């Protein structure tokens with residue numbers, strides 16, 4: 064059973080601008096340490112930060128909460144399988160919300176071009 068679906072698009076140059084202006088303060092607010100480490104080892108970090116930003120907003124739409132007091136940026140983590148396939152790991156409020164909703168599986172897909180990053184999340188029970 065599908066419990067929720069969410070998608071989001073993010074402009075990469077807006078993320079690049081936030082990184083330039085706020086640096087680590089911005090990154091640690093929205094990404095967990097291993098996500099930051101992955102992005103920073105890529106040729107254009109902002110592309111991968113934008114995709115993770117989109118993934119978290121997409122997940123927040125799938126849960127129906129948005130990002131805020133109920134579900135925070137750091138309650139969601141994008142990880143990668145060795146093949147490169149992404150997955151969304153839930154922490155703290157994310158885990159609790161999934162448990163209350165009966166979500167047992169979270170599906171994530173990411174995409175990016177030079178200008179835009181996008182993500183879709185499906186919550187399955």
Ligand SMILES: CC(C)(COP(=O)(O)OP(=O)(O)OC[C@H]1O[C@@H](n2cnc3c(N)ncnc32)[C@H](O)[C@@H]1OP(=O)(O)O)[C@@H](O)C(=O)NCCC(=O)NCCS
Pocket residue numbers: 070071072092093120121123124125126127128129130131
């Ligand atoms: C829910 C959220 C992700 C929407 O993202 P957005 O960039 O404002 O808007 P988008 O254009 O991507 O999406 C808009 C659509 O999201 C949907 N939406 C809004 N609230 C939603 C919710 N609680 N659950 C599911 N979908 C929601 C609506 O369909 C809306 O379209 P509509 O207004 O035409 O009906 C956003 O409100 C949010 O929580 N963002 C985090 C904000 C933040 O902390 N920014 C700081 C950056 S450091």
